[in-house]
Amino acid sequence: MNHISSKLISAAAGRRDDYQVPIALAEAGLLASHVTDVYMPDALVPVLRQLGARGSRLLRRHSPQLRSRLVHPSARLVVLKAIASLIPSLKNRLMGDQDPISWTALAQARRHHAGLLLYAGYAYRAFTAESHSARRRGLIQYHPHIRDSAAILRADAKRHPFIRTALEQLRHDEQDYTNSPELEIADLVICNSTFTAATCRSLGIEGSKLLVIPYGIDPIPPSGATPNELIPKDSSVxxxxxxxxxxxxxxxxxxxxxxxxxxxxxxxxxxxxxxxxxxxxxxxxxxxxxxxxxxxxxxxxxxxxxxxxxxxxxxxxxxxxxxxxxxxxxxxxxxxxxxxxxxxxxxxxxxxxxxxxxxxxxxxxxxxxxxxxxxxxxxxxxxxxxxxARNWCDFRANVVSAVQSYLMT
CATH class of the missing domain: 3.40.50.2000 (Glycogen Phosphorylase B;)
Incomplete structure (x- = not known):
């Protein structure tokens, strides 16, 4: 049986899903650390706000609901990017963010004696580097599996022969071998749509560990925009x-x-x-x-x-x-x-x-x-x-309920 932990490590690069998964864990007191690439320290936020437009891009890498003390940027990724910048011939080999973040997530899990709740693509190294009994593992499967995706896209390209360039990207995507092991090893797989879950089931992934939790949305504030009519007014159209x-x-x-x-x-x-x-x-x-x-x-x-x-x-x-x-x-x-x-x-x-x-x-x-x-x-x-009615608050509550049922008991 997997070791049961009282807290979890989450991980993904960028501003994935507006940080809603780590925010959910933090609100419930279940987050040991969120591993990512770049995240702005809380102390810098007032300075960046004063910079206006120049600071707005950096402010996207921060959420007031996720304190920076709970975020751990991957030092491995920083080092690899530095090496790649100094040795251009290594750029293609070293610039990927998935493995460094995954290794850092595992290191954080060992440090905090925590379980894992990682996004697909950032879980493979952390999931496979130790025995299955070491800790509970959750996966956020935010995209459909490539096998079914490739079959659908190739069939469409046959019907529409002018689609050629897209097939080159598809061939590249099919070279990723990591997602299937991530799905097989995980104790919990959270999908954001029934369609995504179906592509997992078609691989033979146990339906009992697949949960569908659709996304939510923040309340839409009243528009204070000056009426700049991008669409000409015509009630008959x-x-x-x-x-x-x-x-x-x-x-x-x-x-x-x-x-x-x-x-x-x-x-x-x-x-x-x-x-x-x-x-x-x-x-x-x-x-x-x-x-x-x-x-x-x-x-x-x-x-x-x-x-x-x-x-x-x-x-x-x-x-x-x-x-x-x-x-x-x-x-x-x-x-x-x-x-x-x-x-x-x-x-x-x-x-x-x-x-x-x-x-x-x-x-x-x-x-x-x-x-x-x-x-x-x-x-x-x-x-x-x-x-x-589909709000982020409910999304976070459903994520917490899922991890408490599958990863914390």
Whole structure:
């Protein structure tokens, strides 16, 4: 039997999930240490705030809910980055953050006699370097397993031969051998969507240790933005919105093809994407009524959500799809696929779920949604309430309940 600890180590690089997992553990008195790459000390926060825009980027690597004394930046990662900067020929071998953070998490677990609750990709070394009986191990599986993901994306590429560059990235992703052992060794696997959990079960991972805990969202404050109308006012037009990377995984090519097929007469589509796969952009002419925005700030994005009637993102592969909650919480009806977290948070009045990759059903959903909007069937307040009901506080409480049941007893 695994050694039962009174506290846990969490680990991930960056600002993963707004630090909600370590915050949850800290609130419950269960966090020994959160291991990451960069985190701002509490004492520097007032200084960074005074710097305004110059300090805002660094402030993203801090949360007032997670005191810096509970965060342990990986010294291994700092050393490796320093070596890589001095010896450029070693850069490709040394710049990955996963192994250094994983080794540091194990060192912290040994120091604190703690269990582990690590994000996928940051668990392999810590999980495999000692016997299974040494400590309890939890995994945050925030993305679907690559085996099912690859099968879905390859099948889609066969149907749409202009998708070529994306397959190169897929071949690279398939070289990661660490996720399956992480899943097998873990005593608890927390997934953020039923779809992600299904990709784990298809590998033979025990369903009894798989838990689905969908993400939450912070309360949406009243918009104080000056009305800068990004979308021209026209009450007769149904405004559709897509926000995300313009890549195969997000299903942008499906949306463009379905939009043209649907032939909507009283609708407009705004696409917000910092980067769009040139193969998708050049291969598909979606026809009339499509506008492209390559960059918007947070205030402008909030305004776009408020001015749009329908948010649509027909992803082929999605660990969750946080933008669905962002859109719902602002009153947008959502169209998404079964290969996302939308089915886990949707209500009948707030969203429509279609099969991933099914252009006919997606086009039908666009047409039906346009008609529903013009018949006044959308209740923005009810949709916003459904989105707001999925909050971070409940997410954290569910994480704590899971680790107490699986890792602490």
């Amino acid at each position: 149904c405004q559709f919105l897509f926000v995300g990377s313009g890549i195969q995984r997000k299903g942008l090519h499906h949306l463009l093809l379905a939009w043209k097929q649907a032939g909507l007469k009283h609708s407009r589509l705004t696409i917000v994407s910092r980067w769009i796969d040139p193969e998708i952009r050049s291969a598909i002419d979606p026809g009339e009524g499509v506008r492209w925005l390559d960059s918007v700030n947070n205030q402008q994005l909030d305004r776009l959500y408020q001015q749009s009637d329908v948010f649509v993102m027909p992803s082929l592969i999605e660990g969750f799809g946080y933008v669905y909650l962002e859109a719902m919480a602002r009153g947008c009806f959502c169209i998404g696929t079964a290969n996302t977290g939308l089915p886990d948070v949707a209500t009948p009045g707030s969203s429509a779920v279609v099969p991933a990759g099914d252009l006919e059903q997606l086009a039908d959903a666009l047409q039906v949604t346009e008609q529903r909007r013009h018949e006044g069937e959308f209740d923005r307040a009810a949709i916003a309430s459904a989105g707001a």
